[in-house]
Amino acid sequence: MRRFWQRDREEDHVSAGEAAAAAALNGPLPDPDPSAAAFFDVDNTMMRGASIYYFARGLASRKLFTVRDLAMFAWGQAAFRLRGAENADHISNARETALAFVAGQRVADLVRLSEEIYDEVMADRIWHGTRSLALQHLDAGQQVWLVTATPVEVARTIAHRLGLTGALGTVAETKDGVYTGRLVGNLLHGPAKAEAVRALAQREGLDLSRCAAYSDSVNDLPMLTTVGHPHAVNPDGDLRDHAKDHDWPIHDFRTGRKVTMVALPVAAGAGALAGGVAAGIALRRHNRS
Secondary structure (H helix, E strand, O other): OHHHHHHHHHHHHHHHHHHHHHHOOOOOOOOOOOOOEEEEOOEOOOEOOOHHHHHHHHHHHOOOOOHHHHHHHHHHHHHHHHHOOOOHHHHHHHHHHHHHHHOOOEHHHHHHHHHHHHHHHHHHHEOHHHHHHHHHHHHOOOEEEEEEEEEHHHHHHHHHHHOOOEEEEEOEEEEOOEEEEEEOOOOOOOHHHHHHHHHHHHHHOOOHHHOEEEEOOHHHHHHHOOOOEEEEEOOOHHHHHHHHHOOOOEEOOOOOHHHHHHHHHHHHHHHHHHHHHHHHHHHHHHHHO
């Protein structure tokens, strides 16, 4: 019996593979819908919390950020999740810190780090419900784009890992493949997101009245009102009220909303701060030795 199995395996595996391939049937592909697209915010919409914080945490684990920087990001992250909304000062601080870090760095290196950090830290924080909404648009043959203040290299990594069309993000100036430490334009936030969507729609031949947009923040009203089908996802209080007043669909993927928005963020922030302190002690010991 053993010899028969070995001979059968050696002689028949090619023909078996060919037969399986010949019998395989292509499933129905969606008809392309080139004039419609969906635009998704990232922070607290596609992902729990702030992507720039998770990126900073990944950099800190590689000793590319200071413990003080990580503690500041952790505090901002806790406040961000407590409110469920963005804060212009925190966003500005994150921008300045990120620009100071990338100045003189190679673009290729940042892309590599983005891919590593996404797999390590971000992948488990994707809202499955929001991703399902994005996949519905893809299944309908529509483009799906992320629109975020996060650096475009990080945003592209997230979009690629999720199987989306692409990403619109904050663009840092580069020269000869190296970051200069300056932005091209400004942070992609608020009205700038709407401008980016309009510019992309013109380039891609999209009919904005047929497009959809998804966000958690009232700060994204300019983008949401640019399209014909706005949606509120895990909305902050102001956006929830606006969505109700205008009969927009509301998707809330947070379970036990009061507990999630209050208890867990405090624990997450405290844990990150404690981790930062522990890392600082370890780093100082390493430097002394």
